[in-house]
Amino acid sequence: MRRAVCIHGHFYQPPRENPWTGEVEVQRSVAPDHDWNERVAAECYGPNTAARILDPEGLIEEVVNTYSRISFTAAPTLLAWLEQHRPAVYRAILDADRESRVRYAGHGSAIACCYNHLIMPFATREEKRIQVAWGVRDFAARFGREPEGMWLPETAVDIESLDLMAEAGIRFTVLAPHQAGRVRAIGGGAWTDVSGGRVDTTSPYLCRLPSGRSIAVFFYDGAIARDVAFGDLLADGRRFAERLTGAFSPGEERPELVHIATDGETYGHHRKFGEMALAYCLRAVEARQDVRLTVYGEYLDAHPPTHEAAVPEGTSWSCLHGLERWRGECGCRSGTHPDWSQAWREPLREAVVMVRDALAPRSAEALAALVRDPGAAHEDAVGLVLSRWSDEAAAAFFARHARAGIAPEEQRRLLSLLEMERQMMLMQTSCGWFFDDITEPGSVQVMRHASRTMDLARQALGLDLEPAFIAILRRAQPNDPAYPTGADAYETFVRPAAADLARIGAGAALYALFDLEHPAAASGMYAVRGDWQYRSETDGRRSLLGTVRVRCRATGEEALFDATASFAGMDRVAFGIRESHGEEGLRAVWETMVDADPTGTFSRVYTAADLSDEERWAIARALAPSIGSAVCAVYRDVAALIGVLEDLRIPVPGSAALLGEHADTVRLLSMLDRGCPDPDRFLALAGEIRAEGGRPDPVALGEAASRRIEGSLREAAARPEDPEPLEEIVRVFRCAKVFALPLTLWESQNLCIAMRGRYAGMQEQAGRGDRNAERWAEAFRRAAACLGVRVT
Incomplete structure (x- = not known):
């Protein structure tokens, strides 16, 4: 392995x-997606498990799980979310x-990351540990x-963190080239x-540490990494x-190693189709006889450092000023608001450090x-976190x-x-200071963690540290004129997110x-019964009454409540909570619910104005x-x-046309949901609708067609000799x-590709006169062509 290439992606949310x-x-x-995790998973994390390589005709020739060939960090906070919300992607990353x-002589492609992406040089020694x-x-x-x-968040480095990593058995880390200070040959000689x-x-390079331990450091190629992340290098694999x-x-x-490191999200999220360029690049490198694709652990075993490096403290990969x-x-x-001030960063940092320094000794004493x-x-x-507080x-x-x-x-x-x-620790996550204003999501998130702390x-x-925390935030000046100080941002974005056991219990009644x-129950942090x-x-009103027991698994806090909820429309919502009054108390309330407001006897009552965006989203989706x-x-x-x-040629109101278009959509949806058993009938109806100037909903029809295509492929996989699903x-x-419907075919294409191995066998059977096999092979060829998949 004299010449080797390694591509590192730091995947993190x-x-x-x-x-x-x-x-x-x-x-x-990020609408219409639920949240940014969902958006990035759809654009990057999922596609990198099956990145497409196209043939000259534009058909999918090969799919590559890029995680199995690159070096990558998958940070704990991201993996925890993927495990719960995108389990197939999560499993594919572990499989990779x-x-x-x-492939790499026993060395895995994944490396670890400091737990929640705080800037390590700003942490206390105990936090670093x-x-x-x-x-x-x-x-x-x-x-x-x-x-x-192990990846250092933002590659922000200090010697104490490197020493603690080495003590934990970590062999190497990756830094930017400008983070190297001096080098010399191992064994002595002059520093350069x-x-x-x-x-x-x-x-x-070998980095010697004051404890006598050492750790290897790889300094990546900065010029190529910049062209990948910010240039056009991913336009062509x-x-x-x-x-x-x-x-x-x-x-x-x-021996030489050419290697780069960028955000993993570059491949598909920051750069559309970047995962395809990456897949093609990996295949092209692997095809060469004079260069080997590798990962850091394998290369380090084959070629231990011959030189040592001195690493200056207080540098990072994304700040020209060190850690400022x-x-x-x-x-x-970020570049979005070049004229905005960042003066808010200092008081926000001061506020969270105040909380940390005030609590750390008290917490240590209590523990x-x-x-x-x-x-x-x-x-x-x-x-406890890994088990979701079971x-x-x-x-x-x-x-x-x-x-x-x-x-107890x-x-x-x-x-x-x-x-x-x-x-x-979460309130110190790096994203709180990375972007342009204290009102932006990253900063709001760290303030929320501080509030929960x-x-x-x-x-x-x-x-109670909150008064002192808010006093410091009053010195933070947001760029958004709607918020005079950071304290106002705290009141607007942080306080409404807080939820005690009673609020969760009341919300549980509404969800029920x-x-x-x-x-809260779905996350595993709470048991809600x-x-x-x-x-x-x-008369169009839903009502519910009963008891709910809420226990925070993370803290052990628990309470039993009476809870009620009623709903007669998004603007007519009422839900309430009180201490449990027993069966007699519940019965008395229920007897009044037909003619009176059911929340009248409840100590805490919420209405439509109190709904969180998440509650409104969940109810709206359900309805x-x-x-x-x-x-x-x-x-x-x-x-x-x-x-x-x-x-009679009497003018029809415009609203009637809208009703007709919806009815047309419903009729077409019914046919698509059944797999279009009579396509001529579908085409005839479509012709009538077009002739009358109708405009059925293309999004709804596209989603229905995509669902049916995927469902048919799953049926084909489950019934391996039946051509009908194909x-x-x-x-x-x-x-x-x-109607040129917009189709979502990524998963369907994956299913089709997975079935290609069966095609050769069916072709062989068809060649021996098996009529059903001949029909299956023909159907598969046609289905694959529709999906843009090359059969062989």
């Missing part, structure tokens, strides 16, 4: 979960690492092996100044490969009274760490302290009206299908009248072409 519920809430800025170990320990533990739990490398990005990036393989020294005899982007007005920004070894307990607490994990944790005879209320206090410590401090330590699970003894639906039913009902009532008006696909495509 900030924690976006509501700190009180543990679930990501709807984000308007297993596959890479075969926990960040490393949790990153290692999370990685091992997911990938089934110990990590060889390589600051300013002048380091030779084709070799690993062939040129991408040529740029990498052309970076070796001419005639050089010593995360605490001051340095000028580094010492509850556990035998506070450091070991804090390090092991990541197991009762079994909590019991095992107490058995390992709690002092003998610890009472002390167990709850212990859990609260550990959750407070976790939130205290202070909330838990009040409960567990009797310490629509047979939905409350997000409702016993809805009374329900009714009369959306009823709009179509209502329109159809109206159309049925007036269809005859519309017919008479048209027959023939159905061709029929649906034929019908979809009439």
